[in-house]
Amino acid sequence: MTTQSVGQSIPRLEGQAKVSGRAEYVHNLRLPGMLYGKICRSTVAHGRIRSIDVTAAQAVPGVHRIVTGQDIRAIIPEPYYGPAFHDQPILALDKVRYAGEPVAVVLASDPHVAEEAAGRIVVDYEELPAVFDEVEAVTSKAIVHEVLKPAGTFPDLKHLQGRRGTNVALDFHLRRGDVERAFREAAHVFEHTFRTQQVLHVPLEPFVSVAEPGEPALTIHTASQSPSFVRIEIARLLGRPENRVRVKVQYLGGGFGAKLYIKLEALVAACALLTRRPVKIALTMEEQFYTLTKHGATLRIKSAVTREGRITGRLCEIWWNGGAYADIGPRITQKSGFTAPGPYDIENVHIDSYALYTNLPPAGALRGFGIPQLVWAYEGHTDMIARELKMDPVEFRRRNILRDGRPQATGTVMRDAAIDKVLERVAERMDWGRPFDRGSGTVRRGRGIAIGFKAVISPTTSVAIVNLYADGSCSLYCSTVDMGQGSDTAMAQIVAEVLGVPLESITVVHPDTDVTPYDMATLGSRSMYHMGNAVKAAAEDARDKLLALARELGLPAETTPIPDIFRRKYGMQAGNIVGTGSFIPGYKSPDHATGLSENVTPFWMVGATGVEVEVDTETGQVKITRLVNVADVGRPVNPAIVDTQLSGAAIMQMGFTMFEKMEFQAGQCTNASLAGYKIPGMLDLPSGIENEAVDAVQASGPFGAKGVGETGTFGVSPAIANAIDDAVGVRLTSLPLTPEAVYRALRAKEGRALGDK
Amino acid sequence: MTRTIRFKLNGEAVTAEVPAHWNLVELLQNRFGLNGARESCGQGMCGCCTVLVNGAAVSGCLYLAAFVDGAEVATVEQPAPGAGLDAVQEAFIARGAFQCGFCTPGFVLMTRQLLDEKPDPTEDDIRHYLSGNLCRCAAYPEIIEAVKLAARMRKQHTATADKRR
Numbered sequence: 001m002t003t004q005s006v007g008q009s010i011p012r013l014e015g016q017a018k019v020s021g022r023a024e025y026v027h028n029l030r031l032p033g034m035l036y037g038k039i040c041r042s043t044v045a046h047g048r049i050r051s052i053d054v055t056a057a058q059a060v061p062g063v064h065r066i067v068t069g070q071d072i073r074a075i076i077p078e079p080y081y082g083p084a085f086h087d088q089p090i091l092a093l094d095k096v097r098y099a100g101e102p103v104a105v106v107l108a109s110d111p112h113v114a115e116e117a118a119g120r121i122v123v124d125y126e127e128l129p130a131v132f133d134e135v136e137a138v139t140s141k142a143i144v145h146e147v148l149k150p151a152g153t154f155p156d157l158k159h160l161q162g163r164r165g166t167n168v169a170l171d172f173h174l175r176r177g178d179v180e181r182a183f184r185e186a187a188h189v190f191e192h193t194f195r196t197q198q199v200l201h202v203p204l205e206p207f208v209s210v211a212e213p214g215e216p217a218l219t220i221h222t223a224s225q226s227p228s229f230v231r232i233e234i235a236r237l238l239g240r241p242e243n244r245v246r247v248k249v250q251y252l253g254g255g256f257g258a259k260l261y262i263k264l265e266a267l268v269a270a271c272a273l274l275t276r277r278p279v280k281i282a283l284t285m286e287e288q289f290y291t292l293t294k295h296g297a298t299l300r301i302k303s304a305v306t307r308e309g310r311i312t313g314r315l316c317e318i319w320w321n322g323g324a325y326a327d328i329g330p331r332i333t334q335k336s337g338f339t340a341p342g343p344y345d346i347e348n349v350h351i352d353s354y355a356l357y358t359n360l361p362p363a364g365a366l367r368g369f370g371i372p373q374l375v376w377a378y379e380g381h382t383d384m385i386a387r388e389l390k391m392d393p394v395e396f397r398r399r400n401i402l403r404d405g406r407p408q409a410t411g412t413v414m415r416d417a418a419i420d421k422v423l424e425r426v427a428e429r430m431d432w433g434r435p436f437d438r439g440s441g442t443v444r445r446g447r448g449i450a451i452g453f454k455a456v457i458s459p460t461t462s463v464a465i466v467n468l469y470a471d472g473s474c475s476l477y478c479s480t481v482d483m484g485q486g487s488d489t490a491m492a493q494i495v496a497e498v499l500g501v502p503l504e505s506i507t508v509v510h511p512d513t514d515v516t517p518y519d520m521a522t523l524g525s526r527s528m529y530h531m532g533n534a535v536k537a538a539a540e541d542a543r544d545k546l547l548a549l550a551r552e553l554g555l556p557a558e559t560t561p562i563p564d565i566f567r568r569k570y571g572m573q574a575g576n577i578v579g580t581g582s583f584i585p586g587y588k589s590p591d592h593a594t595g596l597s598e599n600v601t602p603f604w605m606v607g608a609t610g611v612e613v614e615v616d617t618e619t620g621q622v623k624i625t626r627l628v629n630v631a632d633v634g635r636p637v638n639p640a641i642v643d644t645q646l647s648g649a650a651i652m653q654m655g656f657t658m659f660e661k662m663e664f665q666a667g668q669c670t671n672a673s674l675a676g677y678k679i680p681g682m683l684d685l686p687s688g689i690e691n692e693a694v695d696a697v698q699a700s701g702p703f704g705a706k707g708v709g710e711t712g713t714f715g716v717s718p719a720i721a722n723a724i725d726d727a728v729g730v731r732l733t734s735l736p737l738t739p740e741a742v743y744r745a746l747r748a749k750e751g752r753a754l755g756d757k
Numbered sequence: 758m759t760r761t762i763r764f765k766l767n768g769e770a771v772t773a774e775v776p777a778h779w780n781l782v783e784l785l786q787n788r789f790g791l792n793g794a795r796e797s798c799g800q801g802m803c804g805c806c807t808v809l810v811n812g813a814a815v816s817g818c819l820y821l822a823a824f825v826d827g828a829e830v831a832t833v834e835q836p837a838p839g840a841g842l843d844a845v846q847e848a849f850i851a852r853g854a855f856q857c858g859f860c861t862p863g864f865v866l867m868t869r870q871l872l873d874e875k876p877d878p879t880e881d882d883i884r885h886y887l888s889g890n891l892c893r894c895a896a897y898p899e900i901i902e903a904v905k906l907a908a909r910m911r912k913q914h915t916a917t918a919d920k921r922r
Binding site for chain 1: 798861884
């Protein structure tokens, strides 16, 4: 198939706006009469609110109003929200469940006044015992939520309704074959436990939302990845029909899974309705640390292996630290949980995956939806087995790799997942078969690879409208949020391809729920596949209508310029042709008891990482000298943007691997700023970064494409740990891999372990 | 408490009333509707708020607005000589050197300053000079390529201009 637009590395549509500082972000929005809200936050990790004294705050000149959780009840009687559980109050009611939880809001025309006053609110707490560790939370007497409140939209959460006295928000189980028998009959059994830490998305545009009261609709301008969800959830809270809540989203200054579902939207909506004024709440960088994190997790993994190096059984137990509110954690527990054994062909599998409530800030989706944590465990484990068996790590993977046509743990038969090809390409690029310079003296060199895969969250819907104007120009209406991944450009390329028009003649209308149709959300690398298919269908619908019109008018359909068709029909430059398309893939929910499903995902993402490192044995410093990212992304719509997505994701995950970590003392985050929490900069880059999208096609995707936003993250953490092991023979099983951790492991290996301080 | 200040903004003489506690980003956004310099970390760690004051890059979130009284202030919105975009901006587009774009104005301004000081920077120069600007989308490899391209484009411009002379 030859294409004009799809498959070309066309520069982004919004390039000029972004390089000249004129791109629109909600961050920039100022409305006449607008009030700014500043939040007073909990200082304890778990406690009952005895009283909230706002006297001193109210006395600050310029304060318009102070809003507490009880005030919100006047307009929203049941002010609890969440995508999986209705467990999160708009402002704390009765109880706080983590340090940093919003308790009250001060509104003022001057944000400095609001901030000053928020600091003068005095909240008296009766402190309660708290729990922070995800494994302790299983048996802890400290109970974060007295009663579980699943949202009711998910059938697999129904059994949790009304459950009391537990911190387990969801337990997912998968049973395939007989894993106990596999362990009994195995030549070797290996078991390891891995841990990951709490880290943060850190979009450089912090969370921001503005609500504007009006008739017939309340308008919410928000930096959100899920405008359709925001509208439906706010409408539910307010008891309104969908058409009386309008949600508008401009460009996002980064999202990475943070800006999903409800964050500030319910709070600004309530404040705007209470004051009948526009209200803006823009968080500071510090406040992002109190809003959403990535799940820390404990992962136990055990494998049965034959003498020949075939894995015959694998048991995985995962405890996800969900923090104080479930957010999307229960979905991660299930929808990522079923890939816990990795991209390997294993007959007998046993998975237990638990979402836990703790008294830490809530955890949610972060570029990979739980997959990087799982890959950290199974690819470390896989490498450790290979080393024990004295087998080459690539060869060991080769013997066990899951190939197309074979069933994955759920029983779903693999299709269009180039796992073996991705493994072979990363090995080739790393010159795996050739001798490797291992360094000398105090600088030792090593290399490692890792491979991971992911199912896309299912089933989800996307709808698109293509509006063709009488001069031949065209608008695409879609609710996919361009948060930097380049969706505007890629979607426009699909329209240009189908209509056979130049890309410059197309504009993309940004999400506005009164204008753009429904889309589940921009998350989990789903947009290119789901929205791409919807956009393609909408463009085809528009094209078919245009051709039918030409034929009806007796014009040669394929050759008449578009404006001439309109002019012939309407006698002047007038009219529209509107094409619509919607897409929802097939899906079968996993069986509640066994976790099995014959169709668990419409496509698989596959990513592998190869790294070379230098380890300084005197300091524990690790320098990554080479980072190779190989992925199956189907057939790329825009290869240059795919490259940026792969290396961007890998560099972000490198930060999570090497140094990023939220530090907590008694549940209080103690490094909540970019001064205390370092993210990767130019000097942290590996000296060589390579990306490759292997030759592959996703037959069910638009022009053979599928998602890529998360794929680059999968293998990074274990590949680095595997390379460190290769270099100096120490194995780290907890993230991050700091110089201190490496040095401690080196000393322990020499039998000279360091003390705790 | 407010003060009246007079300064040059992107080449034009302007006057503004500013509260004493405002920083430069607040001044540019609230009084002039310029949103290219934007506060992100609030600590001068990320470079999103970069503004040039008398030709030197400052962190606008840490720089009191009143201090630009009498100064020359340049932001990313300053039109390029001639029309349209300058070589740095063109190079950033050509190399796809951004994703979400929130940090991009800071990178553009710092790159201009780098190329003014060092028209032919090595990769090491680029990494060090831009190490105070953070990009969470991590478009760093593309940014490095864009800076190299911009350096070449600027040289070509100079060569063409020399020929004309």
